[in-house]
Every structure is written in C-alpha cells, then in structure tokens.
Amino acid sequence: MARSDLSETARRLHSGAIRLLRMARAADDESGLSAPKLSALSVLAFGGPQSLSGLARAEQVTAATMSKLVGDLEAEGLVAKRTDRNDRRGVRIAVTARGRALMEKGQKARLALIRARLATLSDAERAVLDQAAALMLRLAGSPP
Amino acid sequence: MARSDLSETARRLHSGAIRLLRMARAADDESGLSAPKLSALSVLAFGGPQSLSGLARAEQVTAATMSKLVGDLEAEGLVAKRTDRNDRRGVRIAVTARGRALMEKGQKARLALIRARLATLSDAERAVLDQAAALMLRLAGSPP
DNA sequence: TCATTTAGTTAGTCAAACTAACTTTCTGCT
DNA sequence: AGCAGAAAGTTAGTTTGACTAACTAAATGA
Known part of the structure; x- marks a missing residue:
C-alpha cells in the first residue's frame, strides 16, 4: 500500500470513527447523564472498584476533575466511595446497583443504534467491521 | 450473524472508535487550537464558505455557540465573515489562508499518528480497515 | 525522625455547550 | 402595500467539564 493510500485510509478511518460516534451520541440524552459520567460509570462497572486517581487516569483527566465528577455521582447515588483500607490517603470508588x-441502559441505547445499522449490512460486511474493530483497538494500544 | 454477535460487534466497534479518536486527539495540542475550532475550520476548508447556521448544523451545536466560536476564529484571523449579499439577515463565513x-497542520499531525499505526499492519489488515472506514461512513449516513 | 512523594479535595479560571431575549431581515398572506 | 410570523445572527446568563494552584493527610524511604 502506497503512502498516499495510507493517508487516505487514515483520513477515512478518522472521519468514519467521528461520524459513528456522533451518531451513537444521539442516544445519550435518554439516560439523563453526561458522557463523562457515563464513561466513568462504565470504567467502574467493567473494571471494578477503583481509586480516584486510577479512574482519572483511565479517563485521561486530572484528579481534580475526577474528584468533582465522582462527588456528583456519589450525590446521585450512582457510586459509593469509601476510604481504602490498605492506604488511608486514598479512596475506593465502586458503582452502585443504581x-x-x-x-x-445508556450503553444499551447507544449500541442499539449501531446494531440497527449493522443489521442493514451483509454478513461479509459485518465480518469486515468485526475485524476492523479489533484492529482499531490494537492500533490504539488497547486490549480487545 | 446472531443477535449476540451483532451486539458484540457493535460494542467493539464503538469502543474501537472511541479509543482511536482519543489516540488521535493527542496530536491536537500542537496546533494550539481546540477541537471545536479545528472541526469548524475543517468544515469550511472542505465545504467552502457557509452561513453561520449552516456551520452550526454541520457541527451539531446551536447558532449561539457557533456565533461565539466564529467570532473568536475571526479575531484570530482564521476566518473571514461578511454579510450575505443574497440575504442580509445572514453572513458568509470563509476560512482564511492562515x-x-x-x-x-493540525489534521496532518492527527492523521500522521493514525498512519504510523497503520504502517505496522499487514496489507490485508489495512485493506480491512479501508473497507471498514467506508462502511462506517455508510452506517453513519455520511458520504465517503 | 523527617524530607519527599502520593492521594485526594477545594477554589479559581476558562472554554464550550445550552437557553432566553433581542434586533434585523425575509417571506407569504391578506 | 402592510403586517404577522419566521429566519439569521448576536449577546447575556448559566452550567458543565476541563485545567492549575494550593492545601491537608498519609505513605515511603533514607
């Protein structure tokens, strides 16, 4: 693949990702939570209880930002925060059942949008996207 | 493809897109412009001069938000704004050479990041991503 | 023991998003 | 022609989420 083809692929991939996420974002309003809050909840739900700084790192924001956001989530009863027994400087933050x-619910709505669109594709096309998803995660340095 | 496979593909595609864009965002600081500003400039650069409301629609924000942002860009000499000769209620906004x-420059940096990662893949893998990009744009209802 | 580092919180600031209110211009109907 | 309603854009006010700076408490290692 030539250099200009690489650039073209990069450009279209970038553009495609932006548009896909914009489309998916339309579903977020239903949960009544902002994207940063949903994202933090997602990290906790899938990764288990975290320290505040761990959560901030996962979300690529400062501890100050995450401290505020977690405070809000706690006030809304969506996370529980308590002193870390192994290091009393810190806290453990866990997602509540609520x-x-x-x-x-929020994620379901978002994925439902994507899934509905996927259903309009052929099996071969879907297989392409499945492989591409794994490649994208690899490109970004994340585990699939 | 079964329903659960569809959901899994949707989840991974969503996640892959998020991570890819997060990775690409690392390059944005170099231009000294925020993502909203870069995005608006991009719309103007590729789509040609626009009305303010057209630009707001393209970026999916309100006219008020875009009015402020364009005002800033104009002050920075990055766009030129003038009354629309065909409808004096409105303005035409064009990107300047600067x-x-x-x-x-900003886009180049972003795409360079993606391109460098793409170079680590095999030709077959790149072809998959190329196809996937077109499919993603189709899924989002955008022209490639 | 103590200097340094780490973890988290709070205050202040800024950008970007929204809504509300407003002015100017356009459109279409009577 | 006149006018009501709509459209285009601007400004003010508010909220959220991001940052930095400053601070306290606890942990670490010399």
Missing part, C-alpha cells in the same frame, strides 16, 4: 443499571 | 494552513 449506577450500573443507568449505565447499562 | 486558518486553512493551521487546520491542515
């Missing part, structure tokens, strides 16, 4: 339910 | 240069 928080998990809301997060799953 | 704005275009900055936008292209």
Whole structure:
C-alpha cells in the first residue's frame, strides 16, 4: 500500500470513527447523564472498584476533575466511595446497583443504534467491521 | 450473524472508535487550537464558505455557540465573515489562508499518528480497515 | 525522625455547550 | 402595500467539564 493510500485510509478511518460516534451520541440524552459520567460509570462497572486517581487516569483527566465528577455521582447515588483500607490517603470508588443499571441502559441505547445499522449490512460486511474493530483497538494500544 | 454477535460487534466497534479518536486527539495540542475550532475550520476548508447556521448544523451545536466560536476564529484571523449579499439577515463565513494552513497542520499531525499505526499492519489488515472506514461512513449516513 | 512523594479535595479560571431575549431581515398572506 | 410570523445572527446568563494552584493527610524511604 502506497503512502498516499495510507493517508487516505487514515483520513477515512478518522472521519468514519467521528461520524459513528456522533451518531451513537444521539442516544445519550435518554439516560439523563453526561458522557463523562457515563464513561466513568462504565470504567467502574467493567473494571471494578477503583481509586480516584486510577479512574482519572483511565479517563485521561486530572484528579481534580475526577474528584468533582465522582462527588456528583456519589450525590446521585450512582457510586459509593469509601476510604481504602490498605492506604488511608486514598479512596475506593465502586458503582452502585443504581449506577450500573443507568449505565447499562445508556450503553444499551447507544449500541442499539449501531446494531440497527449493522443489521442493514451483509454478513461479509459485518465480518469486515468485526475485524476492523479489533484492529482499531490494537492500533490504539488497547486490549480487545 | 446472531443477535449476540451483532451486539458484540457493535460494542467493539464503538469502543474501537472511541479509543482511536482519543489516540488521535493527542496530536491536537500542537496546533494550539481546540477541537471545536479545528472541526469548524475543517468544515469550511472542505465545504467552502457557509452561513453561520449552516456551520452550526454541520457541527451539531446551536447558532449561539457557533456565533461565539466564529467570532473568536475571526479575531484570530482564521476566518473571514461578511454579510450575505443574497440575504442580509445572514453572513458568509470563509476560512482564511492562515486558518486553512493551521487546520491542515493540525489534521496532518492527527492523521500522521493514525498512519504510523497503520504502517505496522499487514496489507490485508489495512485493506480491512479501508473497507471498514467506508462502511462506517455508510452506517453513519455520511458520504465517503 | 523527617524530607519527599502520593492521594485526594477545594477554589479559581476558562472554554464550550445550552437557553432566553433581542434586533434585523425575509417571506407569504391578506 | 402592510403586517404577522419566521429566519439569521448576536449577546447575556448559566452550567458543565476541563485545567492549575494550593492545601491537608498519609505513605515511603533514607
């Protein structure tokens, strides 16, 4: 593949990802939670209880930002925060059942949008996207 | 493809797109412009001069938000704004040479990141991503 | 023991998003 | 022609989410 083809693929991939996420974002309003909140809940739901700084790192924001956001989530009963028994400087943050339910609802709506669109494709096309998803995660340095 | 496979593909595609864009965002700081500004400049650079409301629609924000942002871009000499001769209620906004240069620089940096990652893949894998990009644009209802 | 580092919180600031209110211009109907 | 309603854009006010700076408490290692 020539250099210009690489650039073209990069450009279209970038553009495709942006548009796909914009489309999926339309479903977020239903949960009544912002994207940052949903995202943090998702990290907790899938990764289990975290320290505040761990959560901030996962979300690529500062501890100050995450401290505020977690405070809000706690006030809304979506996470529970308590002193870390192994290191009393820190806290452990866990998602509550309510928080998990809301997060799953939000995610379900988002994925339903994508899934409905996927259903309009052929099996071969879907297989392409399946492989591409794994490649994209690899490109970004994340585990699939 | 079964329903659960569809959901899994949707989940991984969603996740892959998020991570890919997060990775690409690392390059944005170099241009000294925010993502919203770069995005608006991009729309103007590729789509030609626009009305303010057209630009707001393309970026999926309100006219108020875009009015402020365009005001800033104009102050920075990156766009030129003038009354629309055909409808004096409105304005035409065009990217300046300076704005275009900055936008292209920013985009170049972003795509370079993706391209470098693409270079680590096999030809077959790249072909998969190329096809996937077109499919993603189709899924999102955008022209490739 | 103590200097340094780490974990988290709070205050202040800024950008970007929204809504509301407003002015100007356009459109279409009477 | 006149006018009501709609469209285009601007400004003010508010909220959220991001950052930095400053701080306290706890942990670490010399």
